[in-house]
Amino acid sequence: MDTLSWPAAATRFLALRLPEGAPLRESLQEAFDAQPEEGGFLAAAVGSLVHARLRPAGLTEPRDIIGDLEIMTLSGTFSADGPHLHLAVANADGRMTGGHLLDGSVVRTTAEVVIALAGGVRFTRPEDPGTGLRELAFE
Structure with missing residues (x-):
């Protein structure tokens, strides 16, 4: 197990309010990329979607969920x-x-959405030889 710690005071928070029609993942990546920090994580998120594009565990093909989604x-x-983001949504029936x-x-x-930005920390995603996937690494 790899670990890394940093002082809470080195974390800065960025609050975003994305409007109707905004592309969720792309907007979050763009907001992070505009910051000087090289590592971060989601601290909070609420809202609704009209279209969720997801890749469930174990599947290679994306799944599109259309409708009023929380x-x-x-x-x-x-x-x-x-x-590397995971999303769970509920439809109007609560499913x-x-x-x-x-x-x-x-x-x-x-x-x-609130993004926590970690000062003095660098997150990367190199390919892990054990999994063959791009996994989190940090320094």
Whole structure:
């Protein structure tokens, strides 16, 4: 297990309110990329989507969920190599689905998101020889 710690005082928070029609993942990545920090994570997120594009666990093909959707959870990390984000949404019947958040998810009315930016920390996503996937690394 790899670990890294930093003082809480070195963390800065960025609050975003994404409007109707905004692309969720792309907007979050753009907001992070505009900051000087090289590592971050989602601290809070609420809102709604009209289209969620997800890749559920174990599947290679994306799944599109269309309709009035509430964001139930949105979590993940941001690095210089891009974000790794997971989303769970509920439809009007309260049925939930989730997976890796992909490009193409669209805000319905608003998305209120707080990104924690870690000063003095660098997150990257190199390929892990054990999993063959791009996994989180830090320094």
